[in-house]
Amino acid sequence: MSTAEHITHFTVQYGNLGANEVQKLRLFPNSLTGSAFSWYITLRPTSVQSWREMEDHFHAQFYRTEPMVFVADLAKMCQFLDESVEKFVSRFKIARYKCLTMLSENEFTKMALGGLHFEVRKRFAGQKFTDLGQLVAQATSYELLLREEEDLKSSSLGIYYKPPAPTIMGSRAPKVADFADYEDCDEDYEISITEIISGKPYVCKALAQMAEQSGSAPAKTFRDRDAKNKYTYDTTKAELVFDHVGRTVG
Structure with missing residues (x-):
């Protein structure tokens, strides 16, 4: 005042x-x-x-002399990068009150819309608003959707590789993932690669087939429990198998 x-x-x-x-x-x-x-x-x-x-x-x-605000100054106002629609329109209103040129509410609303971020301007291009309050209500809702979409994009790194194409009885070779497609991507991806080499097979003594006391067939207790699942190896020695594989590969 x-x-x-x-x-x-x-x-x-x-x-x-x-x-x-x-x-x-x-x-x-x-x-x-x-x-x-x-x-x-x-x-x-x-x-x-x-x-x-x-x-x-x-x-x-x-007494403090306040600078005059002209219509051209209002038309040049732009929303800051980290500024919300509501805060920008509030700043626009303060500047409008200092402007002595009388314009309709519709004209002021058009100028305020022109100062918003590009995505918001593109969404409401050509749409008429009765006043600044209506502009704030609709633009703020759309702004929240854009922010939510951006959060979803930043929270996911996407797919690391392309799944191989299905084959029918050897009709064609499986499609190998083309990692060149990711060379131009700005995000950093972590890719694990395993090489399969040929050589002498390894024998792990812990992988002994389980059999009945007679030694003629696998234990009936496992087969009778679930006909679909047949345990032909001693699962209690899984840790030994894991340690053996680790020492062999290392």
Whole structure:
């Protein structure tokens, strides 16, 4: 609030007392707060003799010249990179109040829409809004969807490889993943590769076939429990098998 607005508001608030300069001088401190009140109490008792002198002292102490805002300035306003639609429109409104050129609400809304991010402008291009409030409501909803979409993209690294194409009885060779497709990708991918080499087969003594006491067939207890699952090796020695494979490969 400017100094002129403060004095006008004070005069209107006290109504009929506004015509009495003595009463205005006595009541004026009641309208001051913060630094303005601190300034008032530091005045010398005899430094102000009339209401006119009080106005002059008040303007000289707190009057600040605010820069003029033109229509061209409003048209150049743009939404900051990390600024929400709501905050940008609030900043646009403050600047609009300083503009002395009278335009319709529709014209101001068009200028505000032109200052939003490209994705939002593209979404609402050609759409008419009755006022800035409607623009904020719809643009904010779309902004939240864009933010959610961006979060989903950043939370997933995508597919690491291409699955091989299905083959029918050797009609064609399986399709090998082409990692050249990922050379131009900006994201870093971690790819594990295993090489299969030929050589002498390894024998692990822990992989002994389980059989009944007679040694003629696998244990019936496993076969009878589930006909589909037949355990032909001693599963209690899985750790031994794992250790053997680790030592062999290493």
